[in-house]
Amino acid sequence: MDWAITGGQVLRDGRLEVGALRLAEGRVAPDGVGGRGFDARGLLVLPGLVDIHGDAHERCLQPRPGIGFAPRLALRDAATQLLGLGITTAYLGITLSWEPGLRSLESWRGLMAALEAARPAIDLRVHLRFEADNLAALPDALADIAAGRVHLVGFNDHTPAILKKLGNPKEVAKYAGRAGLAPEAFIALAEDVAARRPEVPEARARLAAAAAARDLPMLSHDDASPADRALFRGLGARICEFPMAEAVAEAARAAGDAVVMGAPNVVRGGSHLGWASAAPLAERGLVTVLASDYHWPALLEAPFAMARRGRMSLAEAWALVSANPAAAAGLEDRGSLTPGQRGDVVVVDPAGPAVVAVFCGGALAHLGAGGAARLV
Template identity: 65%
Template sequence: MAWNITGGRVLRGGALGGGDVALAQGRIADGAAAARRFDATGLLVMPGIVDIHGDAHERALQPRPNVDFPAGFALRDAAAQCLAAGITTAYLGVTLSWEPGLRSLPAFLATLDALKSPPPGPELRVHLRFEADNFAAEADALAAIAAGQVHLLGFNDHTPSIVKKLKNPKELGKYAGRAGVTEAELMALADAAMSRRADVPAMRQRMAGAAQAAGIPMLSHDDATLADRALFRALGASICEFPMAEPVAEDARAAGEAVVMGAPNVVRGGSHLGWASAAPLAERGLVTVLASDYHWPALLAAPFRMAARGVLDLAAAWALVSSNPADALGLADRGRIAEGLRGDIAVVTPEGALAACFAQGELAWIGPGFGTRLH
């Protein structure tokens, strides 16, 4: 079906201005004859949001410890939530860890299998967050990368911090509950994972080689030092995600690399872990991409919070969730409103509420009270 979105202020070429947007055959067109019309008068017509890292789908897979739902069912829920947040391309942060349960190899494979018949709406892609000590899953991860089932490789290294946290009985209970094992079993698994630390660099090299052969981007996660960034840069990871120190972000930007921080950090006014505040770093050009991280709605709200601070205008702030992540991921066909690109559009009120979402040229979600604008 063809659509004309008329009367709104459209984000094109880095600025908001009057105009219409036509969608036909899944793309942005120069006009759409015999089209249905969405009246966007008084609204903002923005490129659909591109989420480089969102793991809120885990709550659809496991809303409570030891309460699991099938991956296909959970991903339908995840897709609907993404659309309601204006997200038209979602890189699901799928953690592949040595932990049983939610982040295990069977859960990873089930997600890949469910994505063979993806739910309608947003394009769901896989951001494989591979834990450094997960030697048992290496072969399956390499096979998934080679088969084109992984679209972004992230290098995670949470095992040392997990082992430290497990000394706290409360944390031990939380991790054991998520994994569905006893506390003693989880401690034994963590100790076994730590026992092969010397072999981690070689496996990282193999993973990086597979990603390069498949032509997918790579990112490093939670870089604490300049040495960390240098290590992952040498592996080919051109995206620095959630740097733990400002000099790390400065170093990545000096090298022309994308730097990712969480949209919840912007919306809440700071990191829930006490790390750097994303908004001022973005205003200085040190953060170039915002990700939903653990909360999809924050990605829609963050550009408006940024604009309200008075340093970046809304067009520049919206680039943090649209064109910049698309560029970092090598997605030349989305993230902007221009003829020939994917028909991914978020229609938003000036206050930041989503009125409608178009995915691949089709109306995929409409907010309460906006149905009267369809003609």
């Protein structure tokens, strides 16, 4: 079905102006008439949100430590939540770790199978967050990359931080609960994993080569220094995700890398870990992409929070959550409302902000409060 979305403020060419948007054959069409109508008066008509890293699906899989649900159910509910928040392209940040339980190889395999069977309205993609020390899972990761089941490769390395916390019973209990192990067993496992640390560089190189062979975008996570960023750039990772210091973001941008930080950081007014604050870095051009990280609703809220700060317009801030992440991920067919682009559109009531309607691939995929009354 073709659509004519009329009367709203449409984001085009970096400006919000009252006009009409036509969707035909799944794409943004040139101006014209025809199609079923949607009355967007008083609303914003924006490119769909592109989430380059969101791992809130973990709470659909395991809402409480040790309490799990089938991947099929988790993905169904995750897709529903994402749609309701205007996210039309979602890279699920799936961690493949040496830890048992939620982030295990078994869980990874279950999610891969469920994704193959799923037919969600939104474009669900896989951001493989590969833990550096997970050497036993490397064959699965390489096979899934080669088979086209992975769309973004992330180099993670949380093991050193975990090892530093093994003397803290509270922290050990958190990790052990997520893994479904007794604290003593988790400590023993972590120490065994650390013993194979010298094998990590070769495994990283193999992972990078596999991603390059499929022309997949790569990113490094939690770079602590410009040297870290340079190391991963040398492997082909041109996205710097969650730099731990301003100097890292500066080095990344100087080299032309995309820099990702969390939308929750913007909405909450700073990092919950005490790291760099995303909003001022975005205003200086040092952060180019915002991702939902652990909280999907923050991705919709963040551009409005940026605009309220008064240094970026809403149109400029929207690029952080749509055009820029699409470009960083190599998705040239989305992120704007120019003719020929994929028909991914979110219609937003700015008073909330609240999602009134979502179109995915030119099809109406979600109606929020009051949305049905606007169909004409």
